[in-house]
Amino acid sequence: MTGTIIIAGLGPGADDMITPEVRNAINSATDIIGYIPYVARIAPRAGLSLHPSDNTEELDRAAHAFELAANGHRVVIVSSGDPGVFAMAAAVFEVLETASEAYKAIDIQVLPGITAMLAAAAACGAPLGHDFCCINLSDNLKPFSLIEKRVSLALEGDFAMAFYNPRSKSRPHGFEKILALLQARTSPDQLIIFARAVSTKAQEITITSIAEAQPDMADMRTVVIVGAKATRTIETPDRRYIFTPRSSPSQ
Numbered sequence: 001m002t003g004t005i006i007i008a009g010l011g012p013g014a015d016d017m018i019t020p021e022v023r024n025a026i027n028s029a030t031d032i033i034g035y036i037p038y039v040a041r042i043a044p045r046a047g048l049s050l051h052p053s054d055n056t057e058e059l060d061r062a063a064h065a066f067e068l069a070a071n072g073h074r075v076v077i078v079s080s081g082d083p084g085v086f087a088m089a090a091a092v093f094e095v096l097e098t099a100s101e102a103y104k105a106i107d108i109q110v111l112p113g114i115t116a117m118l119a120a121a122a123a124c125g126a127p128l129g130h131d132f133c134c135i136n137l138s139d140n141l142k143p144f145s146l147i148e149k150r151v152s153l154a155l156e157g158d159f160a161m162a163f164y165n166p167r168s169k170s171r172p173h174g175f176e177k178i179l180a181l182l183q184a185r186t187s188p189d190q191l192i193i194f195a196r197a198v199s200t201k202a203q204e205i206t207i208t209s210i211a212e213a214q215p216d217m218a219d220m221r222t223v224v225i226v227g228a229k230a231t232r233t234i235e236t237p238d239r240r241y242i243f244t245p246r247s248s249p250s251q
């Protein structure tokens, strides 16, 4: 009998943020496939095989899922956050596009999760309350010039922005360039949020102005939210909230 493939989002880190739908899928899986730290979040049990693999092996991982499912396994591929946001769901469909008819007969379901950007926004208030866009700053799968172009166009449209994969040890300079672009094109007091390891014990949220932001405020566990012109702060005795109002003056 043919098996199934479910691509499931584990949310940003907290167990409370895993949806019941994803939990049920994991509980009835025969095999879990994913990047090593995500598979490590799954409790071992009898009848469940765990298949952790390295970060750069998305297409191999997807092909492995098809192979297991074609042999009757109930495979769950786990991603952090939402599986459709810079994660495994698209990689599975990239493999399916050119796959054999046998693989095309396998049922595939994508189960959403809470993506880092939304968990980070909620932790600060509502910085994405008006129009926003979401850009992956990694140039592993696209040229850096395209990233610069998209950030420039988003600035022109005064979108709030969320940046995933902002800065890594192997890509230290890209974020410096993007920050320089923001500093040249926004007012100095426009807000920027560095939200690291959101919803985990290591969570750290730094809210500052674009003028004062430094490249080393971001790393690979950080999602960066850049405010639009209207994004602002409310200080209460206990908290500082950041929000972007829902309306914009007519142009």
Ligand SMILES: C[S@@+](CC[C@H](N)C(=O)[O-])C[C@H]1O[C@@H](n2cnc3c(N)ncnc32)[C@H](O)[C@@H]1O
Pocket: 012, 013, 079, 080, 081, 082, 083, 084, 085, 086, 087, 114, 115, 116, 117, 120, 163, 164, 165, 166, 195, 196, 197, 198, 199, 200, 219, 220, 221, 222, 223, 224
């Ligand atoms: C390969 S992307 C995966 C995104 C994931 N699918 C999601 O929806 O959140 C990895 C990037 O997501 C962001 N990220 C994932 N989990 C995070 C968390 N708990 N806190 C802050 N950023 C996070 C970081 O920008 C990280 O570099």
